Amino acid sequence: MKKYILDLRVVSNEHPRAGYALLKLTNPDGPMPEIAPGQFVQLAVSDSPSTMLRRPISVHHVDYDSNQLWLLIHMIGEGTNKLGNLRPGDTVNTIVPLGKGFSLASGSVAKPLLVGGGVGIAPLLYFGAKLKEQGVEPTFLLGARSKDDLMQLDEFEKVGRVFLTTEDGSVGEKGFVTQHSIWNQETFTSVHCCGPKPMMVAVAKVAKGKGVECEVSLENMMACGLGACLCCVEDTQQGNVCVCKEGPVFNINELKWLI
Amino acid sequence: MADLNVNIGGLSLKNPVMTASGTFGYGLEYADFVDLSQIGGIIVKGTTLEPRQGNPYPRMAETPHGMLNCVGLQNKGVDYFCEHIYPTIKDIDTNMIVNVSGSSPESYAECAAHVDALDKIPAIELNISCPNVKQGGMAFGVTAQGAAQVVKAVRKAYNKTLIVKLSPNVTDICEIARAVEAEGADSVSLINTLMGMSIDAERRRRTLSIGTGGLSGPAVKPVALRMVYQVARAVKIPVIGLGGISNATDALEFLLAGASAIQIGTMNFVDPAVTVKVAQGINEYLDRHGFKSVDDIVGIVD
Numbered sequence A: 001m002k003k004y005i006l007d008l009r010v011v012s013n014e015h016p017r018a019g020y021a022l023l024k025l026t027n028p029d030g031p032m033p034e035i036a037p038g039q040f041v042q043l044a045v046s047d048s049p050s051t052m053l054r055r056p057i058s059v060h061h062v063d064y065d066s067n068q069l070w071l072l073i074h075m076i077g078e079g080t081n082k083l084g085n086l087r088p089g090d091t092v093n094t095i096v097p098l099g100k101g102f103s104l105a106s107g108s109v110a111k112p113l114l115v116g117g118g119v120g121i122a123p124l125l126y127f128g129a130k131l132k133e134q135g136v137e138p139t140f141l142l143g144a145r146s147k148d149d150l151m152q153l154d155e156f157e158k159v160g161r162v163f164l165t166t167e168d169g170s171v172g173e174k175g176f177v178t179q180h181s182i183w184n185q186e187t188f189t190s191v192h193c194c195g196p197k198p199m200m201v202a203v204a205k206v207a208k209g210k211g212v213e214c215e216v217s218l219e220n221m222m223a224c225g226l227g228a229c230l231c232c233v234e235d236t237q238q239g240n241v242c243v244c245k246e247g248p249v250f251n252i253n254e255l256k257w258l259i
Numbered sequence B: 001m002a003d004l005n006v007n008i009g010g011l012s013l014k015n016p017v018m019t020a021s022g023t024f025g026y027g028l029e030y031a032d033f034v035d036l037s038q039i040g041g042i043i044v045k046g047t048t049l050e051p052r053q054g055n056p057y058p059r060m061a062e063t064p065h066g067m068l069n070c071v072g073l074q075n076k077g078v079d080y081f082c083e084h085i086y087p088t089i090k091d092i093d094t095n096m097i098v099n100v101s102g103s104s105p106e107s108y109a110e111c112a113a114h115v116d117a118l119d120k121i122p123a124i125e126l127n128i129s130c131p132n133v134k135q136g137g138m139a140f141g142v143t144a145q146g147a148a149q150v151v152k153a154v155r156k157a158y159n160k161t162l163i164v165k166l167s168p169n170v171t172d173i174c175e176i177a178r179a180v181e182a183e184g185a186d187s188v189s190l191i192n193t194l195m196g197m198s199i200d201a202e203r204r205r206r207t208l209s210i211g212t213g214g215l216s217g218p219a220v221k222p223v224a225l226r227m228v229y230q231v232a233r234a235v236k237i238p239v240i241g242l243g244g245i246s247n248a249t250d251a252l253e254f255l256l257a258g259a260s261a262i263q264i265g266t267m268n269f270v271d272p273a274v275t276v277k278v279a280q281g282i283n284e285y286l287d288r289h290g291f292k293s294v295d296d297i298v299g300i301v302d
């Protein structure tokens, strides 16, 4: 897929909850490039000595009708805070799209489960929408600490069935995503997961136990994002490979995780 | 339009802007953003005789105006390069230069000999200065004797343009430059990264897997510029300057200090199209100040 460097313009930047930003961008110079679900972008953060390098952020959603690219950003440091505080009309220099995304399950028997936690829910919305476009109904299983930590639920509900877990039981089932009853009530043909690493490892274990194909999306620290610098490697069955180029999405069988 | 053509030890570049090893992949990674034929030369990833897995993750940390890396020369080895990568890059219309590393003078020479056989690789850059590998690498680059030993062995095995990349992590870089010149190097490039370190205070641990890493990016520019200035006056062979170059003004400073050509590394990560912008900027500067060629400004600052 061809990559572009674009000056995208901020349409809106809301904070769905404290510390998180839903950044909607548009391309004033043409249509939004073709992007596959699970791919990411590299955003330039304007002048600051500690944010010289771009920040990698997953594609949360693409709406080609309105020429919009959505990003969901957890503001944890200087770069993400600056991005989270951009104003409508501001410009963000963006490299798009990068990496290899999720495998699109297809066919009438496909029944994918999309599992997300924290800001890891980000890439699942666009992935779910693409599945739906292909006639496959996605099931979302989203986990959070508490009711107030969940975001974008209305958007997920537009795309597929949504199941929730919270650690305090304030909404959905109480516990972790791996403890949800849906795992035993239904049979899924594939699992696709993005979230904190311990969660992905736990989900990978469950999927493996059930003999279901499982993909996870990694967030290794990156410099170039293009497969040029070899900084972002993951130790895989093929040795060290670049997460930015061969990933960020990997089948768990390719990884060396202890699951 | 000024004449941007420069000559580096028999190697003709259409402009003085090259890309630094380890930061531009094999060029192809950037093909969507830049017309590769508009770059003076592309120095590909560090290549060794045997395949290397490099260091464990994490391999990078951002630092003020720069970054640390400890990639550790991950590459699939020179045989793989010749068989699988060379065919995909040989028709790129610029000088494709291989950065060669090793763990002994013999392994450097053998690796260089493999590359010598490739028609469309007009030069190699000998990396005697990588700070991220335990064996060899920088060990050779930090003494005049070690550097001379490697260059001597490679010179026998390699007939085309031989560039030797110097380490800044030394007491007297001019001494090393003179030693490699004496052994027949056609050019020296400098600087490689400066040894550094970063600590994650919150987690109370080293940020990089092996603790230390090489510092690059704008933060190192004044150090690099000083070294280029000194080395350009210590040797007769052409000097290639690099370290922290992010725009045409930076590049011009290196040329004025005595570099005949320059390389851009880390800033390719920030702006993948920086190389062609710098080449254009150099051209505009020459026109604006009435210089006819790049050579007219090389080393004119005393």
Ligand SMILES: Cc1cc2nc3c(=O)[nH]c(=O)nc-3n(C[C@H](O)[C@H](O)[C@H](O)COP(=O)(O)OP(=O)(O)OC[C@H]3O[C@@H](n4cnc5c(N)ncnc54)[C@H](O)[C@@H]3O)c2cc1C
Residues within 6 Å of the ligand: A040, A051, A055, A056, A057, A058, A059, A072, A073, A074, A075, A076, A077, A078, A079, A080, A081, A119, A122, A123, A218, A219, A220, A221, A222, A248
């Ligand atoms: C492929 C990919 C997709 C991503 N998608 C998203 C996304 O959709 N939304 C989102 O909010 N974040 C995402 N991230 C993580 C995001 O890139 C980092 O949080 C961001 O770069 C931190 O920058 P900063 O300047 O705010 O923080 P810094 O000041 O650089 O760092 C603050 C803290 O965050 C840690 N950190 C820095 N980079 C990362 C990283 N890559 N992964 C984990 N921890 C890191 C640092 O170690 C430090 O402790 C993604 C990362 C990758 C590699």
Ligand SMILES: Cc1cc2nc3c(=O)[nH]c(=O)nc-3n(C[C@H](O)[C@H](O)[C@H](O)COP(=O)(O)O)c2cc1C
Residues within 6 Å of the ligand: A229, A230, A231, B020, B021, B022, B023, B045, B046, B047, B069, B071, B073, B099, B127, B130, B165, B191, B192, B193, B215, B216, B217, B218, B220, B242, B243, B244, B245, B263, B264, B265, B266, B267
């Ligand atoms: C991620 C990374 C990998 C590098 N790999 C190599 C390498 O394989 N061989 C080499 O000679 N130099 C390597 N370098 C050093 C650069 O080529 C260059 O000398 C240095 O980064 C200074 O230039 P800059 O400040 O423009 O980046 C690497 C630098 C970086 C940042």
Ligand code: FES
Residues within 6 Å of the ligand: A221, A222, A223, A224, A225, A226, A227, A228, A229, A230, A231, A232, A233, A242, A243, A244, A245
């Ligand atoms: S970030 Fe440079 S290779 Fe992945």
